[in-house]
Amino acid sequence: MLSLNLRPGEYMTVGGNVVVQLDRINGDRCKLLIDAPREVTILRGEVLERTGGQRPDCVFDAPRWHRCEIPWNRSKAQALDAMRKLLAQMDGRDGDVQALRRQLEHMFPSEAEQTPEISNG
Numbered sequence: 001m002l003s004l005n006l007r008p009g010e011y012m013t014v015g016g017n018v019v020v021q022l023d024r025i026n027g028d029r030c031k032l033l034i035d036a037p038r039e040v041t042i043l044r045g046e047v048l049e050r051t052g053g054q055r056p057d058c059v060f061d062a063p064r065w066h067r068c069e070i071p072w073n074r075s076k077a078q079a080l081d082a083m084r085k086l087l088a089q090m091d092g093r094d095g096d097v098q099a100l101r102r103q104l105e106h107m108f109p110s111e112a113e114q115t116p117e118i119s120n121g
Contacts (some may be wrong), residue, residue, distance in 0.1 A: 001058045080108055 004012060011021035018040060023031040034042060049055055070076070083104060090097045 039053075080104075 006012065007023050008024050011019055013019050018031040018034070021035075023033050025031075036042060043053070045055070045059065046104040064077040087097060087101050087104070
């Protein structure tokens with residue numbers, strides 16, 4: 001299977017008479033524009049499978065969630081440190097405080113586990 005990376009506005013041709021253009025990317029979705037002759041059938045995969053068609057062997061199952069990198073800088077590191085200090089000052093027996101602390105550690109493991117790279121960007 002051919003794999004191409006396109007930027008918005010870029011396009012590719014298939015067989016000389018089909019043009020596929022990347023219109024825009026929004027989060028984990030992209031909008032494709034397809035220009036093809038009327039006799040060329042274009043079906044969304046879920047419609048093909050729902051109507052009894054076979055999933056092509058070359059199609060892989062992409063993960064439902066993609067990893068979104070957060071651009072890291074000094075101000076975000078300082079804000080994270082301030083949140084950790086505030087949580088440390090709160091009553092640790094409160095279930096909401098403990099849940100918040102767990103979620104914060106899940107998103108941003110403490111330096112003992114992993115140190116986020118700090119860039120000046």
